[in-house]
Amino acid sequence: MKIKLKPDGELRVEKARLGGVPTLILRPANREPSNIGLMWIHGGGYIFGMKEMVYMGRAADLVRKYGVTAFSPGYRLAWVKPYPAAVEDCFRVLQYMDGHRAELGVDRIMVGGESAGGGLCAAVCMMARDRGISVSRQFPLYPMLSNLDTDSSRDNHGRVWNTRRNHLGWRLYLRGDAKKAEVSPYASPARQTDYNGLPPCYTFVGEGEPFYSETLRYVEDLRRAGVPAAVDIYPTDMHAFDMLRPEDDLSRRAIRAFERRFEEAMERGRAST
DSSP states (O other): OOOSSSSSTEEEEEEEEEEEEHHHHHEEESOOOOOOOEEEEEOSSSSOOOOGGGGSSHHHHHHHHHHHEEEEEOOOTTTTSSHHHHHHHHHHHHHHHTTHHHHHSSSEEEEETTHHHHHHHHHHHHHHHHHHHHHEEEEEESSSSSSSSSSTTTTTBBBBHHHHHHHHHHHHHHHGGTTTSOOOTTTTTOOOOOOOOOEEEEEETTSSSSSSHHHHHHHHHHHTTOEEEEEESOOOOOTTTHHHOOSHHHHHHHHHHHHHHHHHHHHHHHHHO
């Protein structure tokens, strides 16, 4: 298993503070950037991880293949500062992107992320809708959305992430509210009751991992509100399998499907401009 946390010659990387938040900005090194600004939020259960994980996830490939500009925020982890620090940090980066579109060469904004980053992606999109920022697409991959147990996160012994680790992540992120149903959807997006006006969504998830049920429920809730949403399901209990074993056949299939969906989002955006 190779963990890649450094850039390569195909990426041009800038370190910046956007809205006061340390952020990596990735642009293609050998082509003109497109007009898409993609905020990609790292995972780690709200308690682990770093902005450099952008190099091992889907976002770096999107920069290389499609010329997008990716923004990876170094949000505060829960053991340093609990909710709402992480989501507020990510939203500040989004606000900066929105307010400096011309300077950054960004016309359309998309948001994505893996695991806890997928949960933050959903929460940030809810904040953006409520506060008047236009996000054209969301890609919350196998997202960590629900502070309450679901059918798949209860008594789960999957690889990489499981019930015990999930409880720890939520306990540190929400502290005394970890098991409460009355928390803000900005904290636990599964508590949302109004899905109208959220960006179209694509995601994928393993059928044996903890976030299977909450991912499918999120897609269903979006669809019921009339928001285009799609999910692909893969036969694995390994959380983040595409990141940790990118050379496996299953990961290659998931990555190809994800990139096809991203291409569709790019083309639909062009048609609407």
